[in-house]
Amino acid sequence: MNKILITGGSGLIGSLLNNHLKEKYNLINLDIKKPTNHSQDTIIGNMNVLEDVKIASKSADAIIHLGAVINVDSDWELVLKNNIESTRNVYEAAKINGVKKVIFASSNHAVGLFENDSPYKEIVEGKYEGLDPKNIKKIDKNVPIRPDSYYGVSKSYGEAIGRYYYETFNIKSVNLRIGTVLNSDDPSTSIRHFATWLSHRDISQLVEKSIIHNVEFEIFYGVSNNKWRFWDIEDSQKKISYMPVDNAEEYRK
Numbered sequence: 001m002n003k004i005l006i007t008g009g010s011g012l013i014g015s016l017l018n019n020h021l022k023e024k025y026n027l028i029n030l031d032i033k034k035p036t037n038h039s040q041d042t043i044i045g046n047m048n049v050l051e052d053v054k055i056a057s058k059s060a061d062a063i064i065h066l067g068a069v070i071n072v073d074s075d076w077e078l079v080l081k082n083n084i085e086s087t088r089n090v091y092e093a094a095k096i097n098g099v100k101k102v103i104f105a106s107s108n109h110a111v112g113l114f115e116n117d118s119p120y121k122e123i124v125e126g127k128y129e130g131l132d133p134k135n136i137k138k139i140d141k142n143v144p145i146r147p148d149s150y151y152g153v154s155k156s157y158g159e160a161i162g163r164y165y166y167e168t169f170n171i172k173s174v175n176l177r178i179g180t181v182l183n184s185d186d187p188s189t190s191i192r193h194f195a196t197w198l199s200h201r202d203i204s205q206l207v208e209k210s211i212i213h214n215v216e217f218e219i220f221y222g223v224s225n226n227k228w229r230f231w232d233i234e235d236s237q238k239k240i241s242y243m244p245v246d247n248a249e250e251y252r253k
């Protein structure tokens, strides 16, 4: 891997990754807005336009696909254009340009309705009484999808179209069900974050290892080594040596 396209590269995670990966890779970004937190090359364009994605992904070895509307409550029209049609454009442009791998920013909201059930419901509300964090049954990649919103649906769909392009066109696909990445990198602002937080260092590690390791099609959870985490990371530890270094508990006041 040498040249990498990052879609949504002007956003929070895109900026982190630009700064983390810039010494090792030749980076190009595609975004509707200019970056303010990094100085890597950015093509101003719209992922909703296939031609824009084709131009941006020319001669790329891999695409890190982050561009999306990110509010869980986003309405259908916005999700359709920026997440659903755009993700198809990313895979289609990858096929046309012979890009070997796509790393897709999926989301925990693809399985968000598990948080209506015990013990996850209690954990995200901080009601820990009677719970042993070591014995929480982890949600892994084998559970049924349970999207909690149109946004969550768009992320499940992104994983599905990744599978289609992998099996049919041999484009490798790593789907990261990201937890909570915060601008401040401080999880103490919400009780839920003590379970769901993914630190800046850990997302950077997770994406870099997804690039380096030779994987075919994978779904991994993106979460730090939080005491109250309830998503599986054993699979990514085994397959790409993901070893998160942060734990939200250290921020509890």
Ligand SMILES: NC(=O)c1ccc[n+]([C@@H]2O[C@H](COP(=O)([O-])OP(=O)(O)OC[C@H]3O[C@@H](n4cnc5c(N)ncnc54)[C@H](O)[C@@H]3O)[C@@H](O)[C@H]2O)c1
Binding pocket: 007, 008, 009, 010, 011, 012, 013, 014, 030, 031, 032, 033, 045, 046, 047, 048, 065, 066, 067, 068, 069, 070, 081, 082, 086, 105, 106, 107, 108, 177, 178, 179, 180, 181, 182
């Ligand atoms: N931050 C989190 O906690 C979190 C959690 C789960 C998943 N994710 C996913 O990770 C990705 C990045 O998230 P983020 O927090 O950096 O979000 P962000 O909003 O900071 O960045 C998204 C970027 O995508 C760009 N974009 C949106 N629509 C576009 C389009 N049609 N064409 C080109 N660019 C477009 C935006 O301009 C923005 O710069 C998203 O796909 C998000 O769903 C983030």
